[in-house]
Amino acid sequence: MDLSKIGIILLSGVLVENFVLAKFLGICPFLGVSKKLDSAVGMSIAVTFVMVMATAATYPIYANILEPNNMGYLQTIVFILVIAALVQLVETVLKKYVKSLYQALGVYLPLITTNCAVLGVTILHFDKGYSFGEALINALGAGLGFLLAMVLFCGVRTKMESAKITKSFAGIPITLLAASIVSLAFMGFSGMV
Amino acid sequence: MSGIVLPIMVVSLIGIGGGVILTIAAKYMAVPVNERVTEIREVLPGANCGACGFAGCDEYADKLINEGVAVNLCTPGGGEVAQAVGKLLGVEAGEVVPMAAIVKCAGMCGKTSYIMDYQGPRTCEACNFFYQGRGSCSHACLGFGDCVNVCQYNAIYIENGIAVVDRELCTGCGMCAKACPNMLINIVPKTSEVYVACSSTDKGAFTRKVCSAGCIGCRRCEKTCEYGAITITDNLASIDPEKCTNCGACVGVCPTKVIRSDLPAAQDETA
Numbered sequence A: 001m002d003l004s005k006i007g008i009i010l011l012s013g014v015l016v017e018n019f020v021l022a023k024f025l026g027i028c029p030f031l032g033v034s035k036k037l038d039s040a041v042g043m044s045i046a047v048t049f050v051m052v053m054a055t056a057a058t059y060p061i062y063a064n065i066l067e068p069n070n071m072g073y074l075q076t077i078v079f080i081l082v083i084a085a086l087v088q089l090v091e092t093v094l095k096k097y098v099k100s101l102y103q104a105l106g107v108y109l110p111l112i113t114t115n116c117a118v119l120g121v122t123i124l125h126f127d128k129g130y131s132f133g134e135a136l137i138n139a140l141g142a143g144l145g146f147l148l149a150m151v152l153f154c155g156v157r158t159k160m161e162s163a164k165i166t167k168s169f170a171g172i173p174i175t176l177l178a179a180s181i182v183s184l185a186f187m188g189f190s191g192m193v
Numbered sequence B: 001m002s003g004i005v006l007p008i009m010v011v012s013l014i015g016i017g018g019g020v021i022l023t024i025a026a027k028y029m030a031v032p033v034n035e036r037v038t039e040i041r042e043v044l045p046g047a048n049c050g051a052c053g054f055a056g057c058d059e060y061a062d063k064l065i066n067e068g069v070a071v072n073l074c075t076p077g078g079g080e081v082a083q084a085v086g087k088l089l090g091v092e093a094g095e096v097v098p099m100a101a102i103v104k105c106a107g108m109c110g111k112t113s114y115i116m117d118y119q120g121p122r123t124c125e126a127c128n129f130f131y132q133g134r135g136s137c138s139h140a141c142l143g144f145g146d147c148v149n150v151c152q153y154n155a156i157y158i159e160n161g162i163a164v165v166d167r168e169l170c171t172g173c174g175m176c177a178k179a180c181p182n183m184l185i186n187i188v189p190k191t192s193e194v195y196v197a198c199s200s201t202d203k204g205a206f207t208r209k210v211c212s213a214g215c216i217g218c219r220r221c222e223k224t225c226e227y228g229a230i231t232i233t234d235n236l237a238s239i240d241p242e243k244c245t246n247c248g249a250c251v252g253v254c255p256t257k258v259i260r261s262d263l264p265a266a267q268d269e270t271a
Helices: A003-016 A027-032 A037-066 A072-097 A099-105 A108-114 A116-128 A132-162 A172-187 B002-028 B035-043 B057-066 B078-089 B124-129 B146-150 B175-179 B204-210 B220-224 B249-253 B264-270
Strands: B099-103 B156-159 B162-165 B185-189 B230-233 B236-239
Touching (some): A003 A132, A037 A072, A037 A116, A037 A132, A072 A099, A072 A108, B057 B078, B124 B146, B175 B185, B220 B249
Antiparallel strands (some): B099 B185, B156 B162, B230 B236
16 A cells, blocks of 8 residues: 555545535534534544544454355444444543543543444445555544544634624524535535545 | 344344443453542532532542542532531631522513514523524523523522522522523622623613613613722623622612612521
């Protein structure tokens, strides 16, 4: 696997196929936790971490158990099971050995157990036929893309707080509008890779 | 038949495997909980309200032991809990200032009006999302009682369309202040009796139009106060409880009677 390929996979994960802004997965944390910068960054780092771990755990199960036995249709339920157990395990391990990281991730870790972006990352890369290593890089790229989207949108929301917004748009409506405009900007990347 | 057996086996095996790994992990990686933390945790009220500034009673107990934070942070528990915790830790408890919630809105039925017949979910939060609420004043109490739902001491209730605090039951935990989407509820020392019952930062003329019990920012109270405790910011008077002496001079001059000193339980305390 040469360096340019790694770069392309990473870039496509961050920009072209941004999970939040181009694939519309993981919208719940995107709207819910993007009010403050520190919680947005905390959430994104936790998501990135779980995405990579989940891909590392689910890829071998799919390739070695499900695929050879023609049980591809079990993918979704098995992956959810594995991700849920994995997040619990990661939480226990972190609590014991890496207390500082555990405290930094805080409530966000259990929150993302059933985040659709995490499930999406583990499933969608099969369409492209990535190898194990490529799938891991793809997961890392997707996580970084999530971080980018969160930080960008957090900036937009902070600006919006001081803006004078028409009464009928205040609150959720203007947030959704702003999200769609940020998403439109990311559409500009489509077809690049 | 064989088509269904294998998938069932695979899913159950993965499930059981996950369960076994988690159980083993929980057993071997359990972080031993300090016995003294458990002791202190039992003394704390257990409301998990977060008034101390930590995520709950468990975290406060943990911080008390491991980081030596102050023992008098628990407002719901008051002096009793502070002393009990201090005894366990062998430190002086210090004083706990009793706090209580005040609702900074007096827009009850008859004083202000609704601009719509709101039919959505019956919570303040939902109503506030919808065109900033049903009241003609966007800072008004929405009256659906999100604060009532979170109060663990039954100390707040809705009367005449606005929230009212029972000062005797209120522990000042601040759960209601967090629940109010319009941020109308403040936590102040129980000793301060004078408060501004309005949160509107709209211009005086507009406030006057939509509500007969709103602060219009006329500055009469600011000029009257001898102690410099009242300041007007964004067309709204606010009282600094540290400077206020409860003299009540401002109550008399307020043209819309929005500065009040009629807190029932506060009078009981002085008696």
